[in-house]
Structures are given as structure tokens and as C-alpha cells.
Amino acid sequence: MHVSRLKHESGVTLVELMVAMMIGTMTILAVYGVLDTSIKQSTKIAGRVNATQRGRIAMDTITRQLRSQVCYSATVPALVSGTDTAVKFHVDLTDGAKPIEQHEIFYNSTARTLTERVWPGVGSPLSFPTQTVTRQITDGVVQRPSPNAPVFRYYAYNTATPPRPATLLPTPLSATDLARVAKIEIGFVTLPPGITTLTFPAASTLQNEVYVRVADPNDPAPTPTCA
Numbered sequence: 001m002h003v004s005r006l007k008h009e010s011g012v013t014l015v016e017l018m019v020a021m022m023i024g025t026m027t028i029l030a031v032y033g034v035l036d037t038s039i040k041q042s043t044k045i046a047g048r049v050n051a052t053q054r055g056r057i058a059m060d061t062i063t064r065q066l067r068s069q070v071c072y073s074a075t076v077p078a079l080v081s082g083t084d085t086a087v088k089f090h091v092d093l094t095d096g097a098k099p100i101e102q103h104e105i106f107y108n109s110t111a112r113t114l115t116e117r118v119w120p121g122v123g124s125p126l127s128f129p130t131q132t133v134t135r136q137i138t139d140g141v142v143q144r145p146s147p148n149a150p151v152f153r154y155y156a157y158n159t160a161t162p163p164r165p166a167t168l169l170p171t172p173l174s175a176t177d178l179a180r181v182a183k184i185e186i187g188f189v190t191l192p193p194g195i196t197t198l199t200f201p202a203a204s205t206l207q208n209e210v211y212v213r214v215a216d217p218n219d220p221a222p223t224p225t226c227a
Contacts, residue, residue, distance in 0.1 A: 047192025048202035055190035058138035071226030084150035
């Protein structure tokens with residue numbers, strides 16, 4: 001009986017073995033493809049969430065600062081200077097117990113950062129001699145396309161009826177235009193960590209608008225004024 005069993009020729013042929021190996025290989029490759037796609041998609045989603053969160057925090061910080069603008073005096077406007085990549089203004093973030101400050105928010109295209117700088121007000125008459133704070137708001141920032149749209153745009157009221165803050169002012173803002181600004185548009189793109197190209201699908205574009213506090217949009221003939 002034992003000898004007969006050893007002489008039995010039933011089993012797996014070479015062709016069957018090769019077919020089985022091919023099927024197994026295809027199955028493994030299919031599973032690997034699904035796993036690879038899943039990991040890539042998870043990375044993209046995580047990157048977009050990171051970029052969106054950082055962008056929203058940065059936008060909230062910038063808009064809160066700009067909405068806290070105050071006039072230096074009846075004749076000196078809230079804005080100190082304004083360019084495509086930087087805006088400097090007088091601000092009061094206290095209950096009025098401390099002197100106002102000058103804040104500047106600027107974009108560095110080389111470092112791809114948004115940064116805030118602060119000059120406290122001192123003395124009487126008030127002056128702003130020394131910068132005391134430099135704080136990075138966020139990194140991984142690039143300008144919007146079309147091409148390189150400014151981070152900051154400044155608008156004055158037009159002559160329509162009713163007037164609208166739709167007249168785009170040239171930059172850098174002149175001394176006259178500093179007092180005319182009624183609305184500031186902020187826009188930028190945040191990239192996921194480790195990404196340097198704007199074409200990456202997880203990039204997050206953010207845009208917002210801030211009305212200057214001294215401009216009353218309900219006025220039938222609105223003119224920003226500190227008087």
C-alpha cells in the first residue's frame with residue numbers, strides 16, 4: 001500500500017503551478033495598487049487640511065488686525081502705508097488704557113511667510129520709534145495666480161449711485177490715497193508642508209475683504225474720514 005501511494009502521479013503540473021503563481025502575482029499587484037492609491041489620497045487630504053487650517057488662522061489674524069484700525073488724529077488716517085505685499089496701520093487692541101500701536105503685516109516672497117511687526121506708541125505727542133515684536137503668522141504662502149495677484153488690494157468709493165468701494169487704487173498708496181481707502185482685499189494661497197509648487201491640488205486659496213472702520217458704507221456720500 002505504501003509503495004503504491006509513492007508511485008501515484010497525481011499532483012500539480014508545472015503549467016498549473018505557473019498559472020497559480022501568475023494569479024497570485026496579479027492579486028498582490030492589485031492589492032499594492034489599491035494600497036498605494038489610498039496612501040497617496042490620504043496624504044493629499046491631510047496636506048489640504050493642514051494648508052486650509054493654517055490659511056484660515058492666518059486670515060483670521062490679518063482681518064482681526066485690520067478691523068482694529070484707529071485714527072492717529074483727526075488729520076492723520078488709520079493707514080500708514082500700503083503696497084501689494086505689505087500694509088502698515090494704526091491699531092488699538094486694548095480697552096483704551098494703553099497708547100495705540102503701529103502694526104505691519106507683510107508677505108516675504110522668498111521665505112513664503114506672512115509676518116506681523118509691532119511698534120508701540122510712546123510719549124506725548126505720540127510716536128512709534130522702536131519695533132518690539134516680530135511674529136510669523138504662517139509659512140508656506142504664495143501669491144495667487146493671474147499672475148502673482150497682490151496679497152493686498154486697496155479700494156476707494158466710486159461715483160456710482162449709490163457709491164461702491166470698487167475703485168482700485170494704485171500701489172504704493174500715495175499720501176492722498178491713504179485717506180481714501182474704504183476697503184482692503186486680502187488674498188493668498190497656502191501650500192501643504194513640503195510642497196513648493198502652486199499646481200499641487202491640495203493648495204488652499206483664501207480671500208477676504210475688510211472695510212476701513214472710518215468709512216461708513218451706509219452714508220449716501222461716503223468718504224473715509226478721521227474727523
